[in-house]
Amino acid sequence: MNWTWFHRLGSPPHIYRIAGTLTPWFAWPAGLLIVAALYGGLVLAPPDYQQGEGFRILYVHAPSAWLAVMIYGVMASAAAVGLIWRMKVAHAVAASCAGVGAWFTAVSLVTGMLWGKPMWGTYWVWDPRLTAQLILFILYLGYMGLRAGIDDLGRADRASAVLAIVGVVNIPIIRYSVEWWNSIHQAPSVMKMDRPSMPLDMLAPLLMMLLGFTLYFAAILLVRLRAEILRRERTASWIREVLR
Amino acid sequence: MSEFFAMDGYAIFLWPAYLVTLIAILANVMLARRAHAEAKQEARRRFAIEDEGSSP
Amino acid sequence: MSELSVKNLHVFRGERHLLRGLGFEVPAGCCLQVVGANGAGKTTLLRVMSGLLEAESLELTWRGERVEPRDPEYHAELSYLGHDPALKSDFTAAENIAFNVGLRRRVASQDVRSALARVSAEKFSDRPIRSLSAGQRRRVALAALWLSGTRLWMLDEPATNLDAAGQALVASLIQEQLSGGGLVMAATHQDLGLPAAQRASLEIGVHGVRT
Amino acid sequence: MTVRRTTAFSAAGLVLTRDLRLAVRRPSQLIQPLAFFAVVALLFPLGYTPELGKLRAIAPGVLWVGALLASMLALESLFREDASDGTLEQFVVCGQPLVALMAAKTLAHWLLTGLPLTLMAPVLGIALGVPVEAMPGILFSLLLGTVTLSLIGAVGAGLTLGVRRGGVLLSLLTLPLAVPVLVFGARATELAISGESLMGPLYLLGALAVLGITLAPLAAAAAVRIGLE
Structure with a gap:
């Protein structure tokens, strides 16, 4: 008995194979970029006139914070595509994002706190960006909690997709409200470091790290995507060759 | 070399931050690979059930 | 071309591939009796046809037009009676x-x-x-159900909890619906006492109906 | 017999009156959120200080967090009962746009919980040392805020319909989305208490309510459809 489901865009076996071949093309450049950025950030870049050597935490904090937000965006757009065009591969992409996103949101929180400690003497500071990242972390937990709470995979995909879309609409509003809340209460703000004003030898490693982290995420996403595709394709005949 | 690691006093904040990031990077690599392996394992189990199920 | 036709219906419930490539037709004034063992997918079939459950793939044609089972216009002409009466x-x-x-x-x-x-x-x-x-x-x-005056009835074990008189009532309601040109899909093993012309049956096996 | 099909608007009206009549028949469910709100608000003086001056400073936070948690409490029953007795399925199958019926159910939920909570807030405010002149400001800001809370909550309730013991998850999903309402609402109340103009945060609360009214019923309809499968 041979049946396959043909999806207009990106039929699963095709995507599965492409994901496999592309992974190393993302993984290796990511590794190199990160190592180079580490060297640039820790050794070459001069200490900050205000925060001294402490500012180097920026090279892990900023990329993690960037991943946290970018991954949610990727997750929500994949979810929207999956919901509107009923594409299982898109839901598989969304499912693959959540874990990594939550991890790096946590990293951005921890590194943010470690950065705040020498600056303000306390680990937690109600800085608007840190607060917004904390709320984003709770959004990730809610998303993963909803997925875990529903047994049927198809239903879990669609329900979590609705949540991701509602979440992504709210993220800018939450960020604005937290910034607004911070401004009216003049709470201390740690992250005054705005990137453009940084000298080139400080900025270059940061940009390389950002790109490195992004490529790293792409590699992880592709590996997880293959797993999620297998789960959704159940007993499609093309999987037999893959398993051989 | 040692004053490099000292990071003039920021060491106890800086290196833990890098360590946490390294852990996250490695953990996600491992988790992703394991997820893929598990998915393949489940697929094999499903095919086993189906092959034995549908053969008369 | 009959009023209601289904092609290439595939449904998964969790891991199980419950309905595999199901296809059937229901002409106007006819009752399709869905039979099969418990857990074979009778309820699933009726819920998918009523737009309450999303199928992996389904080609549904209602009165000559391809429709999505969630389309409000299709729902306006359909009544679904599930296990628990909606009261x-x-x-x-x-x-x-x-x-x-x-x-x-x-x-x-x-x-x-x-x-x-x-x-x-x-x-x-x-x-x-x-x-x-x-x-x-x-x-x-x-x-x-009788008062709703809809053209297509989806009945899941309509005679549960009913005594003999109740079962006769179900049969007469269905006959009345059919004589009015309506259609019925009923998951029931009850003999509805319908003439052969107005009756068709669909067996849902554990492996679903092979096309 | 010519069959005149019910319009979407009157179908929504039917759902609204149905929910209101059902609530009247079982009033105990209406009291619980109010009692909860009162208890939360009245615990603070015991846990913190009886001095009205100090209490006034934290009154905005207490009132808004209390109102938020109380309306969260009432969300659990929004769809669960209808889902268990099979009536929610009929909403999906009756041929009326589900979005309209969801909007009606959310409005009914607000009338039965959000509005009473809002009317009760000034009373609790007095216990927290809030001056009487601040009452209109508190009333108006909570009026707008509770509307948005009910709308966000409806989406959360729909999503957790298909989840066993979805109560905790419902709060986990809804609270982060309610942060903007809390921030603007508490600030509006703070300004009301200090007698300053609260138009700024009030406009923002209004904007959130309008955004909620347009998007939330859509998301709730999609969530319920999925939750019922």
């Missing part, structure tokens, strides 16, 4: 019928009374559903 236990039978049917079309209290009379439920029409037996509740649900 609020704090309301009386009359209030429940007025609401359920009122969602679809204008309903006068006279219509409600005639519906209750049709299923001989007048005597308990003013008591809250809470105080009725399962069989009485099923009769109230059947009254709402």
Whole structure:
């Protein structure tokens, strides 16, 4: 008995194979970029006139914070595509994002706190960006909690997709409200470091790290995507060759 | 070399931050690979059930 | 081309590939009796056809037009009677019928009374559903079904909790619907006493029906 | 017999009146959120200080967090009962746009919980040392805020319909989305108490309510459809 489901865009076996071949093309450049950025950030870049050597935490904090937000965006757009065009591969992409996103949101929180400690003497500071990242972390937990709470995979995909879309609409509003809340209460703000004003030898490693982290995420996403595709394709005949 | 690691006093904040990031990077690599392996394992189990199920 | 036709219907429930490439047709004025073992997918089939459950793939044609099972226009002509009758236990039978049917079309209290009379439920029409037996509740649900005047009926074990008289009522309601040119899909093993011309049956096996 | 099909608007009206009549028949469910709100608000003086001056400073936070948690409490029953007795399925199958019926159910939920909570807030405010002149400001800001809370909550309730013991998850999903309402609402109340103009945060609360009214019923309809499967 041979049946396959043909999806207009990106039929699963095709995507599965492409994901496999592309992974190393993302993984290796990511590794190199990160190592180079580490060297640039820790050794070459001069200490900050205000925060001294402490500012180097920026090279892990900023990329993690960037991943946290970018991954949610990727997750929500994949979810929207999956919901509107009923594409299982898109839901598989969304499912693959959540874990990594939550991890790096946590990293951005921890590194943010470690950065705040020498600056303000306390680990937690109600800085608007840190607060917004904390709320984003709770959004990730809610998303993963909803997925875990529903047994049927198809239903879990669609329900979590609705949540991701509602979440992504709210993220800018939450960020604005937290910034607004911070401004009216003049709470201390740690992250005054705005990137453009940084000298080139400080900025270059940061940009390389950002790109490195992004490529790293792409590699992880592709590996997880293959797993999620297998789960959704159940007993499609093309999987037999893959398993051989 | 040692004053490099000292990071003039920021060491106890800086290196833990890098360590946490390294852990996250490695953990996600491992988790992703394991997820893929598990998915393949489940697929094999499903095919086993189906092959034995549908053969008369 | 019959009123209702289904092709290439695939449904998964969790891991199980419950319906595999199902296809069938239901002409106007005909009742398709869906039979099969428990857990074979009878309820799943009716819920997918009513747009309550998303199928992996389905080609549904209703009165010559391809429709999505979630399309409100298709739903306007369809009534679904599930395992539990859709009744609020704090309301009386009359209030429940007025609401359920009122969602679809204008309903006068006279219509409600005639519906209750049709299923001989007048005597308990003013008591809250809470105080009725399962069989009485099923009769109230059947009254709402009869009053809804929809063209396509999806009935999942319509005669559960009903005594012999109740089962006869179900058979007569279905006959009345068919003679009015309507269609019925019923998951039931009950003999509905329909002439062969008005009856078709669909066997849902554990491995589903192979095309 | 010519069958005049019910319009979407009147179908929504039917759902609204149905929910209100159902609530009247079982009033105990209406009291619980109010009692909860009162208890939360009245615990603070015991846990913190009886001095009205100090209490006034934290009154905005107490009132808004209390109102938020109380309306969260009432969300659990929004769809669960209808789902268990099979009536929610009829909403999906009756041929009326589910979005309209969801909007009606959310409005009914707000009338039965959000509005009473809002009317009760000034009373609790007095216990927290809030001056009487601040009452209109508190009333108006909570009026707008509770509307948005009910709308967000409806989406959360729909999503957790298909989840066993979805109560905790419902709060986990809804609270982060309610942060903007909390921030603007508490600030509006703070300004009301200090007698300054609260138009700024009030406009923002209004904007959130409008955004909620347009998007939330859509998301709730999609969530319920999925939750019922």
